[in-house]
Amino acid sequence: MASITHSAVADSHDEHDGHPTDLTYWKVGLFLAVLTALEVTTYWWPESMRKVTAVLLIIMMMIKFAVVALYFMHLKFDAKILRNVFAAGFVLAVGVYIATLGSMVFFDNSGNVEEVYNDPPRSKPQPPPSPEPPPIIKPVVKHG
Amino acid sequence: MTDTLTPVAHGDTGHSEEHHEAHPTVTGISNEKLGMWVFLGSECLMFGGLISTYMLYKNRPGSLTSVRGREIASSPIRPSELFDIPFTSVSSFILLASSLTMVFAVSAANRRDPKMMRLWLATTAVLGSLFVGGQVYEFTTFVREGLGYTTNVASSAFYTLTGFHGVHVSIGILMLVSLIGLSLKGKLPVARAEVVEIIGLYWHFVDVVWILIFTIVYLIP
Numbered sequence: 078m079a080s081i082t083h084s085a086v087a088d089s090h091d092e093h094d095g096h097p098t099d100l101t102y103w104k105v106g107l108f109l110a111v112l113t114a115l116e117v118t119t120y121w122w123p124e125s126m127r128k129v130t131a132v133l134l135i136i137m138m139m140i141k142f143a144v145v146a147l148y149f150m151h152l153k154f155d156a157k158i159l160r161n162v163f164a165a166g167f168v169l170a171v172g173v174y175i176a177t178l179g180s181m182v183f184f185d186n187s188g189n190v191e192e193v194y195n196d197p198p199r200s201k202p203q204p205p206p207s208p209e210p211p212p213i214i215k216p217v218v219k220h221g
Numbered sequence: 222m223t224d225t226l227t228p229v230a231h232g233d234t235g236h237s238e239e240h241h242e243a244h245p246t247v248t249g250i251s252n253e254k255l256g257m258w259v260f261l262g263s264e265c266l267m268f269g270g271l272i273s274t275y276m277l278y279k280n281r282p283g284s285l286t287s288v289r290g291r292e293i294a295s296s297p298i299r300p301s302e303l304f305d306i307p308f309t310s311v312s313s314f315i316l317l318a319s320s321l322t323m324v325f326a327v328s329a330a331n332r333r334d335p336k337m338m339r340l341w342l343a344t345t346a347v348l349g350s351l352f353v354g355g356q357v358y359e360f361t362t363f364v365r366e367g368l369g370y371t372t373n374v375a376s377s378a379f380y381t382l383t384g385f386h387g388v389h390v391s392i393g394i395l396m397l398v399s400l401i402g403l404s405l406k407g408k409l410p411v412a413r414a415e416v417v418e419i420i421g422l423y424w425h426f427v428d429v430v431w432i433l434i435f436t437i438v439y440l441i442p
Contacts, residue, residue, distance in 0.1 A: 096328075096331070102324045102325065105321075106317075106318070106320075109317055110314065110317065113310075113313060116435075116440055117307075117310040117440075120306045120310075127442050130442065131441050131442065134441050135436070135441070137436070138432060138433060138436040138437075141432045142429055142432055145320060145429050145432065146429060148324075149320050149321075149323070149425045149428075150421075150422055150425045150426070150429075151418075155250075156249060158248055158250065158255075159250065159254075162255070162258045162259055162262050163258055163265075165262060166259075166261070166265040167262070170265040170268075171269065173266070173269065174269045174273040177273055178273055178276065178277065
């Protein structure tokens with residue numbers, strides 16, 4: 078039966094199986110917290126910086142995603158095949174949904190949602206009723 | 222200390238360790254771990270679909286119609302009009318912190334420290350529960366404001382996306398509690414310590430998905 082001694086526990090704090098140490102995890106956690114705090118502050122940024130804010134938020138989101146996947150999920154230290162499996166699913170998902178959103182005129186959203194994205198009519202529009210009934214045209218019968 | 226991630230060292234524990242001895246695989250990775258990664262890859266597609274649906278409908282609430290074409294509900298209110306960013310930010314910090322406590326649980330399991338492992342797992346479960354509680358509170362507030370699941374298409378897309386995520390967190394909490402229970406009962410030998418890592422992967426994935434949802438749904442104007 079295997080047993081654990083104090084020295085073994087102390088050694089495992091430093092590095093085990095190429096995985097990061099607890100101190101590294103604390104640093105990564107702190108970095109993620111700071112990045113999240115920065116993200117939250119964008120809520121109070123002026124309206125005029127809307128486009129810049131959106132770009133910055135997407136960049137910060139991608140960094141957070143990568144850091145969690147690489148360090149917390151150990152993708153940086155584990156076998157390459159795991160990275161490929163996850164990356165394949167993720168890239169496929171992003172590609173498929175960007176194509177889908179593109180085909181649904183997502184990129185034309187200029188902000189005038191009421192004009193651009195009116196809901197389609199649920200019934201076929203009918204012509205307005207005319208005030209008088211249409212004249213009845215009798216077929217001309219030629220008598221020989 | 223024993224060779225189990227449990228406080229009890231029974232004679233049959235070593236036997237169960239032998240029984241659970243991992244078989245070598247071609248990839249050198251256990252089938253369970255590879256299976257979890259494949260599952261997470263497929264989850265990317267599911268959440269991608271839900272996020273895309275929300276992005277398509279968030280600015281056009283429209284109306285919901287029945288199968289026969291009858292209008293069920295129609296309200297111009299959008300989920301984004303009701304967002305409480307400071308509150309959701311606190312929830313995000315809580316979920317992020319739970320990811321940190323989860324890596325400490327995995328770390329403790331790797332160094333065969335059952336007490337610390339259970340402590341970190343319990344902390345993770347508590348933080349996860351706080352997050353789910355916050356989501357329930359948020360949903361309740363929205364419903365009181367008049368935004369129900371069937372109020373309009375945008376609300377349906379929002380509740381489906383965030384609700385699915387909440388269900389994932391809840392399942393994760395159940396798995397964490399199960400791990401603690403297994404450890405206390407002496408059914409989590411060292412040879413099976415990888416189970417903690419696999420459940421940790423699931424938990425981190427849930428956190429990663431929330432990173433996307435929080436930015437795309439809540440923060441991007």
